[in-house]
Amino acid sequence: MSKGLFRTENEFVRWLQTLAARAQGQESAQRPEKGVKLGIGDDAALVGVRNRHELILTTDMSVEGVHFTRRLHPPIAVGHRALARSLSDVAAMGGVPRYVLVSLAISKEVTREWVSGFYRGMMALGRRFGVRLVGGDTALVAGRTFIDVVVAGEVSRGKALRRSGARAGDQIFVSGPLGLSALGLRLLQSKAARARTLAPLAREAVQAHLYPEPQCALGRFLSQRRMASALMDLSDGLSTDLFRLCAASGVGARLWAAKIPRPELLDPEDSLQLALHGGEDYQLLFTVPRRKASRLPSKFQRRPLYHIGEIEASKAIKLVTPEGNVRTLEPAGWDYFR
Amino acid sequence: MSKGLFRTENEFVRWLQTLAARAQGQESAQRPEKGVKLGIGDDAALVGVRNRHELILTTDMSVEGVHFTRRLHPPIAVGHRALARSLSDVAAMGGVPRYVLVSLAISKEVTREWVSGFYRGMMALGRRFGVRLVGGDTALVAGRTFIDVVVAGEVSRGKALRRSGARAGDQIFVSGPLGLSALGLRLLQSKAARARTLAPLAREAVQAHLYPEPQCALGRFLSQRRMASALMDLSDGLSTDLFRLCAASGVGARLWAAKIPRPELLDPEDSLQLALHGGEDYQLLFTVPRRKASRLPSKFQRRPLYHIGEIEASKAIKLVTPEGNVRTLEPAGWDYFR
Numbered sequence: 001m002s003k004g005l006f007r008t009e010n011e012f013v014r015w016l017q018t019l020a021a022r023a024q025g026q027e028s029a030q031r032p033e034k035g036v037k038l039g040i041g042d043d044a045a046l047v048g049v050r051n052r053h054e055l056i057l058t059t060d061m062s063v064e065g066v067h068f069t070r071r072l073h074p075p076i077a078v079g080h081r082a083l084a085r086s087l088s089d090v091a092a093m094g095g096v097p098r099y100v101l102v103s104l105a106i107s108k109e110v111t112r113e114w115v116s117g118f119y120r121g122m123m124a125l126g127r128r129f130g131v132r133l134v135g136g137d138t139a140l141v142a143g144r145t146f147i148d149v150v151v152a153g154e155v156s157r158g159k160a161l162r163r164s165g166a167r168a169g170d171q172i173f174v175s176g177p178l179g180l181s182a183l184g185l186r187l188l189q190s191k192a193a194r195a196r197t198l199a200p201l202a203r204e205a206v207q208a209h210l211y212p213e214p215q216c217a218l219g220r221f222l223s224q225r226r227m228a229s230a231l232m233d234l235s236d237g238l239s240t241d242l243f244r245l246c247a248a249s250g251v252g253a254r255l256w257a258a259k260i261p262r263p264e265l266l267d268p269e270d271s272l273q274l275a276l277h278g279g280e281d282y283q284l285l286f287t288v289p290r291r292k293a294s295r296l297p298s299k300f301q302r303r304p305l306y307h308i309g310e311i312e313a314s315k316a317i318k319l320v321t322p323e324g325n326v327r328t329l330e331p332a333g334w335d336y337f338r
Numbered sequence: 339m340s341k342g343l344f345r346t347e348n349e350f351v352r353w354l355q356t357l358a359a360r361a362q363g364q365e366s367a368q369r370p371e372k373g374v375k376l377g378i379g380d381d382a383a384l385v386g387v388r389n390r391h392e393l394i395l396t397t398d399m400s401v402e403g404v405h406f407t408r409r410l411h412p413p414i415a416v417g418h419r420a421l422a423r424s425l426s427d428v429a430a431m432g433g434v435p436r437y438v439l440v441s442l443a444i445s446k447e448v449t450r451e452w453v454s455g456f457y458r459g460m461m462a463l464g465r466r467f468g469v470r471l472v473g474g475d476t477a478l479v480a481g482r483t484f485i486d487v488v489v490a491g492e493v494s495r496g497k498a499l500r501r502s503g504a505r506a507g508d509q510i511f512v513s514g515p516l517g518l519s520a521l522g523l524r525l526l527q528s529k530a531a532r533a534r535t536l537a538p539l540a541r542e543a544v545q546a547h548l549y550p551e552p553q554c555a556l557g558r559f560l561s562q563r564r565m566a567s568a569l570m571d572l573s574d575g576l577s578t579d580l581f582r583l584c585a586a587s588g589v590g591a592r593l594w595a596a597k598i599p600r601p602e603l604l605d606p607e608d609s610l611q612l613a614l615h616g617g618e619d620y621q622l623l624f625t626v627p628r629r630k631a632s633r634l635p636s637k638f639q640r641r642p643l644y645h646i647g648e649i650e651a652s653k654a655i656k657l658v659t660p661e662g663n664v665r666t667l668e669p670a671g672w673d674y675f676r
Contacts, residue, residue, distance in 0.1 A: 010582065010585070037392060038498070038500060041501075041586070042431070042501050042502075042570075042586070043431055043501070043570050043571060044394045044395060044396035044428060044433075045394070045396065046392050046394055046395075046431065046493070046498050047392065047393050048392055048393070049387040049392075049393050051389055054375060054384050054386055055385050055387050055393065056382045056383070056384055057382060057384075057385065057439055057472065057473060058382035058439075058473065059439045059474055059475050060441075061443055061475045061477055061484075063477055063484070065480070066443075066479060089381045089382045090382060092381035092382070095382075099395065101395055101488070103397050103398075103399045103486045105399060105401055105484065135395060137397050137398050137399045141401055141404060143481055143482065144479075144481065146399075146443065146484045148397070148441040148475070150395070152393070152490070153382075160375070160376070160384050232380075233381060244348065247348070248379070331348075335346050335347050
């Protein structure tokens with residue numbers, strides 16, 4: 001028995017069923033509701049998918065020491081971030097997230113309070129997005145905690161937005177400021193975040209890092225109105241993700257550095273580097289054909305959409321610096337293999 | 339750059355797309371086929387679900403040092419076993435597996451050959467079951483390799499079989515011999531498996547451990563014909579899994595030790611213990627109402643089905659020993675938390 005965690009797997013499953021039922025505001029997590037025919041506790045989950053809809057499936061890992069640390073990230077934030085990664089993938093297809101499964105290899109070093117905080121953080125975010133926890137897997141392991149979050153979502157048949165639809169002449173947009181999450185992580189690492197009074201920008205950056213907000217409503221708007229030719233989420237940094245979008249579409253791009261929304265820092269070059277290469281912003285990156293651009297609202301849900309560049313036929317990605325120079329932009333965001 | 343693995347995530351994704359395309363016998367893993375609208379390489383996978391079907395979702399972890407070791411388990415077997423666990427969960431609902439996503443945190447200690455063997459083992463099994471690899475997530479980590487396999491399957495609306503439907507008087511069946519996998523693991527650990535000439539039973543046991551066969555056809559037969567009142571797969575050992583089935587159904591059971599199919603060993607008690615508590619057999623455990631039992635064939639696909647006991651109203655699980663004594667059976671199979 002590992003001190004204070006759970007005595008048996010059955011005890012863990014019952015504990016989780018109760019927690020899920022409370023957090024999700026229903027009497028029993030196994031009571032069929034909202035498409036859930038069978039939730040936590042059987043061999044598998046059983047859910048409904050609406051007619052004339054396609055199923056979106058995505059899975060994202062969060063590994064202790066890679067995506068989070070127990071020192072810098074409170075368990076509620078670990079749960080929030082782990083689910084936010086997958087919700088953002090569904091947003092990036094223009095879909096609606098519906099169900100979540102969580103595989104959790106719990107380090108023997110963590111407490112029951114940590115596990116509880118993790119699930120509460122995840123379910124609080126899930127509840128806001130109408131997503132139900134329906135299953136998963138659990139193990140107890142020596143060493144680091146390992147999380148894998150699976151989200152299943154739906155999108156009207158034929159309406160999903162891919163990375164591969166961008167064409168020369170399309171306008172490039174992002175849904176919000178870039179580099180905030182990377183700045184927040186830097187502040188957390190430097191202990192500056194623990195100062196009693198934080199500047200508003202620092203507070204915003206730490207919040208963006210710990211509690212990123214998936215852009216599901218915007219993704220759905222873009223897909224249902226058929227506004228975007230290509231869509232993806234910014235998880236690994238603009239330079240790396242735009243490179244992927246361009247590669248999938250067989251095109252290049254020209255970005256205007258001056259137009260990229262980013263934190264105002266004393267060192268403008270530092271700010272630009274964070275915006276170009278800092279990951280985990282979970283804003284949406286999308287392209288809009290020129291003839292549709294006039295129909296794109298300047299704001300969505302009171303937040304501005306930023307026109308940051310254009311798709312070009314030549315396959316390079318060019319950056320027009322604030323000084324007006326043009327240089328080639330190489331993918332330099334997050335990559336495990338580097 | 340980690341020696342010999344992959345230089346970038348993009349390189350890994352391209353490598354995997356090519357491998358998947360070859361292993362699954364099509365020109366491109368991204369070419370729409372068999373319900374797959376969008377496979378590996380975008381933000382998420384996009385697939386179809388047939389009308390009048392429900393969606394089965396399951397996820398199973400395989401952690402190095404817990405579920406496999408690099409010393410005893412060849413990478414092909416690790417891939418096979420990781421997928422078999424999830425396919426068996428779909429079998430246990432009476433469904434048909436369709437799509438698989440794999441999250442793989444690759445230890446920096448493994449080689450590209452290991453990763454390649456892992457995926458080939460998984461896809462060879464997937465191909466036999468008509469399952470397509472449509473996505474996943476990858477990270478490179480220090481320490482142990484961590485695998486999470488997600489399978490999405492389908493079952494005709496209302497036909498899924500749960501753990502909770504067993505009623506007093508129902509007959510209890512298993513689909514094949516129990517304890518073989520645990521015996522196989524013991525042989526692998528004792529190095530006996532490396533002897534040049536293995537007894538047929540030892541060969542069978544090692545095969546059962548390294549390459550378990552999910553019982554999807556039987557699960558589907560039981561659900562489509564509405565033969566079983568409850569169904570689950572035996573992953574953690576008969577004593578633990580039957581305990582779960584009985585708890586979910588609010589019943590007890592009486593097992594006849596003499597009827598439980600198991601390896602014939604010199605020590606009969608050892609053999610019984612393996613069959614009762616050894617996990618990872620991935621046979622099906624199911625209950626059949628007495629009035630339907632006469633319609634259950636004695637064999638399915640030329641393999642016998644074993645009638646090993648009866649469901650009882652009193653909540654205990656009793657074991658009738660080969661000597662005719664009755665004792666209470668406690669769950670003593672696999673449990674991470676113990």
